[in-house]
Amino acid sequence: MRFIDEYRDAEHARSLVRAIARATTRRWTLMEVCGGQTHTIVKYGLDRLLPPELELLHGPGCPVCVTPLEMVDRAHAIAARPDVIFCSFGDMLRVPGTRGDLLRHKAQGGDIRVVYSPLDAVKLAAATPGKRVVFFAIGFETTAPANAMAVWLARRDRIANFSLLVSHVLAPPAITSILQASGNRVQAFLGPGHVCAVMGTQDYEPIARRYRVPIVVTGFEPVDLLEGVLRAVRQLEAGTHTVENQYARVVREAGNAASRKLIDEVFEVCDRSWRGIGTLPASGLRLRPAYRDHDAEHLFEIAAVSAGEPRACISGQILRGEKKPTDCAAFGVACTPETPLGATMVSSEGACSAYYLYRGRDA
Amino acid sequence: MCLAVPGRIVELTREDDLRFGKVEFGGVRRSVCLEHVPDAQVGDYVLVHVGFALAQLDEAEALRELAFLASLGELEDA
């Protein structure tokens, strides 16, 4: 497939690995922000191809992993209602809440449907006027344009039975919070390529300057990631700290103007709680007041049910790059994809899931 | 996050009075909202995430990158 196969080419990968080895003269710690990048790294064993001086830490860019427990519980409560058709991306179906996951609620009779696109959920709402269709709108900025378009359409066409349950998160505050944590070891970032395709790269300039870290906006295929590492290492060795764009075939500095405009029209920035991390100011999106009639958080009164997380789960430390999945006593024992203790084992992008799937329980 | 895949526009359409298109991914097609890539035409490649085109693939930039990668190989032979 064009624009995919070239970036999985063995020859290119090998020359990049050799170039990285030549460029590296001392120890550096890098972090890839995006869960999809973590997935590729573990799937292709890229970290094992790098020189031993380079350490790759896995970042918090997994929207499934960071959706707060209270929001997951709220989703489950809404999904259990007989007047609701609850639509979700597949990723959220096995995320454990306080009382099981969406699959369990489905088995108990909830009308829960996996959709590929939020636009499909709007169509469903128009076709089933007797039911309330709720779409679980999670994601980083990448997913915001589609979610925004869905609710914008619902409003335009007065599809009153459609609403969004929003739990959007933003990437730059996540990076800042990593850098502000005491004991932070990250010296360079591989930035989130698809987030930047939407939002552009400008938000990362002040971060690079203030914290003196190179940020290389990187794609998702093995060649992209290796090239991102090479560019980051070259900057580290040269002592520079600028924002670089490895993913130029898709990312423009200004991003996608039409998407940014629609996001701004539909959503506003708010504080968000990140599962395992805590509340980060101005780190999320919520629907603007004009869209209140399509905001599931306002439309459904749900009593709080959340208990705490299982004690053995260290998802938070994994999302902050402080620990690896293999550092967790429960990994592969009490915590497996069939019996996950936390979201990082459930999400296909969570570091724990990636390690378990591609490296085994004895990773 | 962000599983997004490049696909080729094979047909331009309209749905809900918005710019849509049939996009091909290796032989499978899907209807994709092209409202935010207004300059993309039939034959162009777009990056698709959850049925929505986020950006148009820049072929010139892609070639530039592939040339950079090829040059890495040459550096070694030198």
Add this chain to the structure above:
Amino acid sequence: MRDPPGCPVPAAGYDHIVLGHGSGGRLAADLLRRVFLPAFDGATLARLEDQATLPIAAGRLAFTTDAFVVRPLFFPGGDIGKLAVHGTINDLAVGGAVPRWLSAAFILEEGLPIADLRRVVASMREACGEAGVELVAGDTKVVERGKGDRVFITTSGIGTVAADRQLSIAGARPGDRLIVSGTLGDHGIAILAARGDLALDTVLASDTQPLADLCHAMLEACPSIRCMRDPTRGGLSSALHELAAASGVSVRIEEAALPVRDEVRGACELLGFDPLYIACEGRLVVAVPPGDADRLLAVMRAHPRAAGAAIVGELTAGHPGRVVLRTRIGGDRIVALLAGEQLPRIC
């Protein structure tokens, strides 16, 4: 007056299944007479005994059972009936058996159009005829609307096995090569597209086909074959895991060698699926000693049901039960046994 076979208008006046069709009375007898018997016009079934009494020579019998539920009932490349016949035949064939007789028990949902049932049954007749097997016993039950997914079919199959046939999934050895008979994941993606929930547009057809003639040709040409499996649910991954566990070996496959059609690749990229886990319905995976691998591959490729065959890997000692994939770029990763279904993902 007897209706001609295939007449779409039952004299009893019902064009949908009702509860009475399962009650053993007049309606049930009508259904048998008008729909099932004309389709499976074998002598054994026509006797309408409670059991089929079959002649066997000396030797061994192979016996298998299977259940089929699929949505939608009709899809590009086949339908539930065809799937049921092929699936049963293939389970027998991979053990080196010659499939001979099938039974089929139907659980029908109240409200199922009888025209649909006729189509399914006609398709089964065609599939049996093509493969040279006879349907000799059957049953029908009806459940209330909402209690069944239109049609469930449970089959059993009997085949005869030559005395010297010794295929076993536990018989594979380190060094053996692995060959697959064609492209992976066609059935699973064809079904997914046919369901319509994900709005995928493709002409991809299921790969469902009977494999008894292919298995026979392979075993004749290469008696040293250790074992064969037809990967179905769970895709090639599940079949490899079963093999690795039963034989106490490790499986190593090459990503670049796996035959995958463009349509399957495209759908997998879009939805975040791995083709290794997607169902097939007309494919084989074979373990063969290394010295015979190239010859067997040539025999398979010359057969119309395995033109796309490829050597995809080998068995190694150490880490019994483990399945490893060498990636396109040269690293190794584990192929895990999936817990449940793959779900389309955005991350």
